[in-house]
Amino acid sequence: MEVRKGRLEKILFVKKAEKELASTEYQEAISQFEDEGHKLYDLLKRKEQLEGTLQDRLQHGIPIENLKQQQFFIGNLEKNVLNQQRKVSHARAFMNLKEERLKEQSIECRKYEVLDDKQKxxxxxxxxxxxxxxxxxxxxxxYTHHTNR
Structure with missing residues (x-):
């Protein structure tokens, strides 16, 4: 019986280690998603500021060369925003994948904990x-020893 108990505890130890690894990977994916989201936010904020500055300058008059330059910067920012949106989307999908893996590992670990409890x-x-x-x-x-006396 001790052999089975030892095996189950070893399996449970491995499952807990896998769960911890999945948890670490999930935390890293969250961090990556947040970093990419902050970068996107910063780009959108910069674009909004640039567009606001352009609107102010348009109302007060702006040389054509400056207008072209501002439009060029805004166009580049829009490209960067689209690229960053793809990165954020990818990071979100990766984070969701890691979350799903963590859930699966947690369920698997819990199954072995229940089995271990039942066996104990x-x-x-x-x-x-x-x-x-x-x-x-x-x-x-x-009793028989005392009754025979």
Whole structure:
């Protein structure tokens, strides 16, 4: 019985290690997603500021060369925003994948914890049964030994 108990505890140890690894990977994916999201936010904020500055300058008059330059910068920012949106989308998908893996590992780990608990309960009940049987036999022997005197 001890061999099975040892095997189950080893499997549970491995499953917990896998769960911890999945948790670490998920935390890293969250961090990456947040970093990419902050970069996108910064780009959008910069674009909004540039467009606001352009609107102010248009109302007060702006040379054509400056207008072309501002439009060029805004066009580049829009390209960067689209690229960053793709990165954020990819990071979100990666984070969701890692979250799903963590959920699966947690469920798997919980299954083995339940099995381990059941096995420990079974072993404890078996030990109690053996102990009760031993005490009964000792009582009978003690009783027969005293009645024979």
């Amino acid at each position: 309960l079974f072993i404890k009940q078996n030990e109690n049964r053996i102990e009760t049987s031993f005490i009964d036999e000792m009582s009978i022997l003690h």
